[in-house]
Amino acid sequence: MPRAHIELDKSAVIAPVQRRTFGAFVEHLGRCVYTGLYEPGHPSANSGGFRMDVVELVRELGAATIRYPGGNFVSGFRWEDSVGPREARPVRRDLAWHSLESNQVGLDEFARWLRLTGSELMLAVNLGTRGILPALDLLEYANHPSGTALSDLRIANGTPQPHNVRMWCLGNEMDGPWQEGFMTADDYGKLAARTAAAMKMADKDLELVVCGSSGSGMPTFGDWERTVLEHSYEHVDYVSCHAYYQEFDGDLGSFLASALDMDYFIDTVVVTADHVGHKKRSKKKMQLSFDEWNVWYLKEHQERQETAEASAEWCYAPRLLEDVYSVADAVVVGNLLMTLLKHSDRVTSASLAQLVNVIAPIMTEPGGPAWRQTTFFPFSITSRLASGEVIRPVIEAPAYHTARHGEAPVIDAVATADDGRAAVFLVNRDLRETAQVTIDVRSLGSTRITEAVTLADADVYAKNTLAEPDRVTPATNASAALANGVLTIELPPVSWTAAALS
Template identity: 45%
Template sequence: MEARVTAHARYTISDIDKRLYGSFLEHLGRAVYTGIYEPDHPSADENGMRRDVIDLVRDLDTPICRYPGGNFVSAYNWEDGIGPRDERPTRLDLAWHTSESNHVGIHEFADWADSANTEMMLAVNLGSRGLDAARNLVEYVNHSGGSYWSDLRRKNGRAEPWDVKLWCLGNEMDGPWQVGHKSADEYGHLANETAKAIRAFDDKLELVVCGSSHSNMPTFPQWEATVLEHTYEQVDYISLHMYFENYEKNTAEYLALPEKLDRYIGTVGGVIDYVKGKKRAKNDVRISFDEWNVWYHERKQDAERMKTWGWPHAPVLLEDIYNFEDVLQVGCILNTFIRRSDLVRIACIAQLVNVIAPIMTAPGGPAWKQTIYYPFQFASRYGRGTALQLDVACGSYNADVAANVSYLDIAGVHDGDAGTLTFFAVNRNGEEPMDISLSLEGFGSAKSVEHTLIKHDDLEATNTRLNPDNVKPEAQTGAKIAGNSIHVSVPAYSYSMITVQL
């Protein structure tokens, strides 16, 4: 099979906000306890955080981390996580039917984020609580001193404010499963009043209002329209969430799901434009896609387990073991975000450690990279710059979710500072290899080309504690430069990163 791709220096989509490669940590399962925090671990630092995990997170180069939820935040009292650790209360978490020790709170997470070279993206509880708790948390986190909450922070050991810029106004408030679920009007009114209070403290902060939990919600997209009519001029982003499943074990249909993601983003973009026009607003609202990942391997089984296990602390929960097929899916998802980077400015892989995550840990033992670690790392590290509007000519197939799904899923990024073009390419054809011809127009001459491939003959191949490198990237030698064109051959069902030095 052949594919022809043209990249032109003048045909661009948008600059890419580095926060497109954000992450997420929730107090859920072992994401925090024995994930990032394990005081008795041989690698633990002075704060009890696992250095081996910190090193893997730093290698991902994820610029933001959303915290503390997620469903968890909708019944969370942030005050439980401050002060002397031995005086903090244990609470029952209604979202995941577990007990929460509160040994990790805002101070511990902030120290971890600093060590992991990432910035905090904090969520406030608009489920069981509201405006007052939210404004108090913002004051505690961001005010220098001389007020009740800022002086309490100083008493608790942090003299300087953390100056967190990005704040989420609740989580998935359209979902009936959410503690404190509200109608669009109820939530829109509360979110607007909370946003006004936060902006009265600091009008430079960036605020994210809740959109739909997924595009199959019966209230989508009316939810977005109603909520934005309440909040448009007070917020900067509307959040979207989507998880990808393959219960039917149909790879072609599975890899077509990013077409649904693209439509989801496009529909919400249209709603944003509609509300902006209706309100005659001058500000722009963009999308924060702050939960996304593959999630189905352990989902149904663990939903049943949760019904019978009482209230355990940090149980094994939703620890999906990702395979090579999921590498292809995550690559396609990230490519969609790059191609939609004019609208999607922030995105967060959910989650970061152990719980549907690219990083796994064993209590007292090693940490290792799941298969999906690599496409996320490649996009995060090398997908910075300007997204290119590529012209792609390739064969296609029809799927239930969409017609004419291109066998080649590709995104291109121009990094002017580094003088590179980077292409992320997924061959969605499981039967045939693909010869890709990349025509480069207006960039000058190509000096060199590198091709990195992720390929495994078994779609179900995984990385485990005993075999952590079963699926990993390999440098290739076959890519060629011919004039202003690059020629690369890729195998069936494969993920490639093609880097051109200009």
């Protein structure tokens, strides 16, 4: 049995827990919006056509911020199409996902949906095929109280109060050749800087996110961030990060250590951003918005997308990117979220991509039920339990070799502490062995365990499906014990665990 020891010192504070870490992402892609969030005629639908069974699951998930409406979709999007009388809204082709967009859900409807879930709107503007003036128009429509052409149009469209969107994304993945209107770092940096400066003339307190590289595997990763920030540093508040992970060729050991790559990604962007800040003698500390992250079996979907694009057929809300997640996938998602918490001093916003049906923690069937994927659980439990301040753990654990990431510790962990309450989140990456872990929590002042749950299964590829929606659920970890300031707990192989203390 592998053994590990973890020391927690309440003074080893990384940063406060950022509620925006627990964000998600809704894109007009596949069935995320249509038959996901919105399905008039569904038994659970409210008067606005939104599925209330999904609303309840989003509340349970604890998604604090929702990035919208893309993603690749935004680079061909005309926001004006999606407001006003529904019967007058045009149908458009979405080139990004080879689909038809009805525009039956737009900004005003989505903002109403957000009021149901209690989530904050994070809005993206189109800098792929559009530019400064449409971004300013959208800002006026969304945020100006009244008395201007576009704010009065919003009121006439049935939304008297401004949406007051604080966080705005300046385009999406503008380095990607798959993106409509993709461009060089120099061209994008100049456009983003001019757009940001103009938007802040309208409202100096906006929080603006400039596009970082769309992945650490891009040939310009690092250099893209440097060039873009050299143009835009003083006008923006965040630089974006995007990362997706999957198991390759049966190499589960490497997959379970994916968080090591996320660590590298974050550290590289932080160093690059700080380098630019120092060059500019800036007092600003650039923040990171990790506004796309998840497990995504991209290779398989690319082949299906190429087949769809080769056809002449354009469909409404086709089934795209509907990954069905396993226990192993959930362990990785839980570990990635732990890594984001460990970087809460610089990663102050993040979005799990996406929310419903499309590489999502929530699945729906048209006219039928909604259910939780395996990845739902580590996100919802962490969102519920993590509060106060993030505590940096000191971990002593054996390591194993991975083909993709080198040496990886078998055990990873992070903790939070908040006014008499604490939580510890752990993963065991060992493929075969249960690990025995001791955690010194004396510094936290904890005297009892209020909750201890583990997500694991004898079949690490077990999944929740329409036929078996509750095949995988977290279970109480009966091994957890707290005595004399030491928490002992056993972690099954390939597992994610949370323990709450008071």
